[in-house]
Amino acid sequence: MAGISNNPNSPRQKMINLMYLVFIAMMALNVSSEVLDGFELVENSLRTTTENATKRNANVKADLDRAYEANAVKVGEWYEKGVKVKTETDELYAYIDKLKLRIVQNTDGKEADVTDIKHKDDLEAASTVMLAPVVGEGKNLKERIDAYRTFMCGFVDKTKQTVFESMLTTETPHKAGVIPVSWQHAMFENMPVAAAITLLTKMQSDIRYVEGEVLSTLITNVDEGDFRVNKVQAFIVPKSQIVTAGMPYEAQIVLAAVDSTKQPEYYLGTALLNSNFISIPTSGVGDRTLTGKVISDGETYPFEAKYSVSEASATIAPTLMNFLYESYNNDVEIAIPGVPSGSVTASLTGSGTIRFKEKNIWTVSGLNLSSSPKVSVNLTANVGGRAVTVSKEFKVRSLPDPLPFIAYKDANGTDRIFKNGAISKRFLVEAQGVSAAIDDGVMNVPFKVTGFRLMIADAMGNYIPEISNSGEFTPRQKEIIRNLARGKQFYIGDVKTLDPAGKPVTIPYSMQVVVN
Numbered sequence: 001m002a003g004i005s006n007n008p009n010s011p012r013q014k015m016i017n018l019m020y021l022v023f024i025a026m027m028a029l030n031v032s033s034e035v036l037d038g039f040e041l042v043e044n045s046l047r048t049t050t051e052n053a054t055k056r057n058a059n060v061k062a063d064l065d066r067a068y069e070a071n072a073v074k075v076g077e078w079y080e081k082g083v084k085v086k087t088e089t090d091e092l093y094a095y096i097d098k099l100k101l102r103i104v105q106n107t108d109g110k111e112a113d114v115t116d117i118k119h120k121d122d123l124e125a126a127s128t129v130m131l132a133p134v135v136g137e138g139k140n141l142k143e144r145i146d147a148y149r150t151f152m153c154g155f156v157d158k159t160k161q162t163v164f165e166s167m168l169t170t171e172t173p174h175k176a177g178v179i180p181v182s183w184q185h186a187m188f189e190n191m192p193v194a195a196a197i198t199l200l201t202k203m204q205s206d207i208r209y210v211e212g213e214v215l216s217t218l219i220t221n222v223d224e225g226d227f228r229v230n231k232v233q234a235f236i237v238p239k240s241q242i243v244t245a246g247m248p249y250e251a252q253i254v255l256a257a258v259d260s261t262k263q264p265e266y267y268l269g270t271a272l273l274n275s276n277f278i279s280i281p282t283s284g285v286g287d288r289t290l291t292g293k294v295i296s297d298g299e300t301y302p303f304e305a306k307y308s309v310s311e312a313s314a315t316i317a318p319t320l321m322n323f324l325y326e327s328y329n330n331d332v333e334i335a336i337p338g339v340p341s342g343s344v345t346a347s348l349t350g351s352g353t354i355r356f357k358e359k360n361i362w363t364v365s366g367l368n369l370s371s372s373p374k375v376s377v378n379l380t381a382n383v384g385g386r387a388v389t390v391s392k393e394f395k396v397r398s399l400p401d402p403l404p405f406i407a408y409k410d411a412n413g414t415d416r417i418f419k420n421g422a423i424s425k426r427f428l429v430e431a432q433g434v435s436a437a438i439d440d441g442v443m444n445v446p447f448k449v450t451g452f453r454l455m456i457a458d459a460m461g462n463y464i465p466e467i468s469n470s471g472e473f474t475p476r477q478k479e480i481i482r483n484l485a486r487g488k489q490f491y492i493g494d495v496k497t498l499d500p501a502g503k504p505v506t507i508p509y510s511m512q513v514v515v516n
Contacts, residue, residue, distance in 0.1 A: 039192075039194040039195050039197075039198045040117075040120070040194060042198050043194070043198045043201055046198065046202055046205050047201060050201070050204055050205045050208050053205065053208035053209055053211075053212055054208055056212055057086075057211050057212045057215055060215040060216055060219060061082060061086055061215055064078065064079055064215065064218065064219050065079070067079070067222055074222070075222055078219070078221055078222050081155065082215060085152070085155070085211060085215060088151055088152075089207055089208070089210075092144055092207055093204055095141075095144065096141070096200050096203055096204050096207075097204075099130070099137055099141065099200060100114050100197050100200050100201070102137075103125050103129045103130075103197065103200075104117055104125070104193065104197065106125040106128055106129055107119040107122040107124075107125040107193050107412075108414075109414065109415055114197060117193055117194060117197065119412065119414065120192060120193055120194035121192050121193070121194070122192065122193045122412065123190050123191070123192060125193050125196075126188045126192075127188060127189055127190065127191070130184055130188040131185060131188055131189060136184070138182075138183075138184025138185070138188055142170045142182075142183050142184055145168055145170050145203070146170055148168065148207070149164055149165065149168040152164055152210050152214050153165070155214045155217055156213065156214060160213055160217070163213075164210055167206045167209065167210065168207075168210065170183045171183065172186055173186045187199060234253065234292075234293065234301035234303040248279045248280060248281055248282060250277075250278070250279045250280075251277075251290075252276050252277050253268075253273075253276040253277075253278065253303065264276075264295060264296035265294065265296070266292070266294055267292045267293045267294070267295070269291060278290075287306060288306065288307050289304065289305070289306050290303075290304065290305045290306075290307070291303070291304050322394075323394055323395045323397050324367055324375065324394045324395070324397070325367070325396070325398070326367040326368055326369045326396055326397070326398060326399070326501070327367075327398075327500050327501035327503055328365070328367075328399055328445065328500060328501075329363050329364075329365045329500075330363065330364040330365065331357065331362075331363055332354075332361070332362050332363070332364055332377065333362075334360055334361075334362050334377070334379060335360045336379065336381050336388070336390070339381045339382075341359060343381055344379055344381045345379070345380045345381070346362055346377060346378065346379050347378045348376070348377060349375060349376040349378060349391075350372035350374065350376065351366065351367055351371050351372035351375065351396075352364055352366040352367040352368070352375060353365060353366050354377065364377070366501075367396050368396075369396045369397065369398055373396055374393055374395055374396060375393070375396060376391050376392065376393045376394070377391065378390075378391045379391070399445065399499055400438055401438075401505065401507055401508065402436040402437050402445070402447045402497060402505070402507060403419060403436065403437070403438070403439070403507070403509065404419075404434055404436045404452070404492060405418060405419045405434070405436070405437070406418045406423070406431050406433075406434060406435070406511075407431065407432070408427040408430060408431040409427075409430070410427070417435075418513075420511055420512055420513075421512070421513075421514060422514040422515075422516040423513060423514070423515070423516055424516050425481065425484065425515050428513070428515070429481060432471075432472055433452075433468070433470070433471045433472035433473045434449050434452045434468075434471055434473075434495060435449060435471060436448075436495060436497045436507060445499075446500075447497040447498060447499055447505065448471070448497060448498045449470070449495060449496070449497050450469070450470065450471070450496045450497060450498060450504075451467065451469045451470065451494075451496040452467075452468055452492055452493070452494060452495040452496065453465045453466070453492070453493055453494040453495075454466045454468070454473075454477045454490060454491070454492055455490060455492075456480060456484075456488075456490040456491075463491075466480060481515075485515070486515055486516065487515065488514075488515050489512060489513060489514045489515070490513050491510050491513070492510060493509075493510035493511070494506065494510075495507040
């Protein structure tokens with residue numbers, strides 16, 4: 001009998017498992033605000049620790065970079081490994097950052113801030129992002145952590161490997177009386193948003209720690225005596241190897257491995273310089289070569305550097321697309337290399353206007369497709385005492401059609417939008433009416449709804465229209481919705497709108513609404 005009662009598939013064991021799940025759910029639903037605030041304190045502490053680790057790792061990587069610059073042959077092997085370590089770490093870190101943002105956006109909306117979570121106690125957001133069938137990221141996160149752990153263990157000894165395996169373990173936790181589930185379910189199922197974000201931040205902190213340990217191991221493998229002071233050499237460190245015509249070529253002359261208490265002599269050609277900084281006026285275009293020498297302790301160290309002088313160029317690019325929309329404020333990035341943004345002026349040929357917004361961003365608005373199917377953005381700037389003009393032509397397009405939707409608040413008070421399919425009658429009754437917008441993940445342009453038609457079939461199957469002359473449901477439309485039985489459907493169509501410029505647009509799509 002004992003064997004039967006402990007069978008995980010027996011009715012008794014199933015009942016015990018069910019009661020445990022109910023108990024866990026009840027605990028999750030009653031997470032106190034003090035506990036959630038505690039997660040926030042831990043999150044802030046972990047974030048600070050991670051930032052410090054990131055700075056420390058950057059310093060270690062910079063030491064490795066300098067060693068490679070001094071002797072690429074000697075340090076090349078360790079430098080290449082260091083580059084791979086940093087690349088793998090940054091990619092996994094950024095991926096977890098995206099998961100954190102998706103979880104918070106799932107509960108707080110598109111404008112969510114991971115550092116200021118509004119719905120900390122939401123129990124569905126983490127499960128939705130991490131455990132959803134097919135598209136859930138939990139399995140992918142586990143596989144990436146496993147691959148990263150294996151990769152990093154290949155650079156260290158067995159002692160550190162044991163530490164890495166413990167910190168980055170993805171083994172499914174086992175608890176007495178609980179049927180083992182997958183690692184991702186154990187980590188994120190019914191997990192409050194505050195706890196899920198703290199857990200992911202902990203993973204990022206562990207990843208930065210592992211990165212630091214591996215980089216430190218790599219740099220200790222480099223023999224400092226063989227690569228840091230095995231050769232004294234003079235070289236030039238330019239601000240840029242490509243200079244716009246009319247702008248000066250600027251650089252510093254550097255002598256490696258010298259006594260800092262002694263001042264070397266710097267020569268450009270045969271001319272003695274006052275310091276190691278040089279600034280050479282440029283004109284025309286083409287390749288240039290600088291030669292000179294540094295004299296220190298009676299020894300002469302020659303140097304040579306090459307740079308290129310190019311014609312003035314500019315960047316004129318819309319931040320969202322390769323064309324411009326009428327009836328829309330188009331943000332355009334404008335920049336001329338080597339010229340401050342405040343010294344650039346812009347004008348428009350064709351319909352519309354262009355005005356400065358911030359930094360390198362300008363706004364093109366008031367375009368009219370019928371009168372100007374194309375416009376040109378013209379830039380003027382003073383480069384090295386001469387005026388430089390650059391232009392670029394853009395096609396003008398109409399805004400794409402908006403889509404109708406119904407805005408409502410869910411049971412948690414979170415703003416939601418409904419576009420098609422089934423929806424609770426309660427949410428329909430509480431909704432104000434119909435809205436419309438272009439929202440394709442790149443643009444978010446609201447349109448004003450001026451009217452729509454609600455169509456519902458009568459007992460004979462004939463569709464009876466109920467018209468609203470605004471974006472709100474009429475009292476009659478509200479009454480129809482209240483009286484609908486579950487599973488009943490109706491349509492919203494002939495939605496009339498005004499675009500941002502006040503131009504009438506009728507949406508050629510209908511919404512199917514099924515009462516749930």
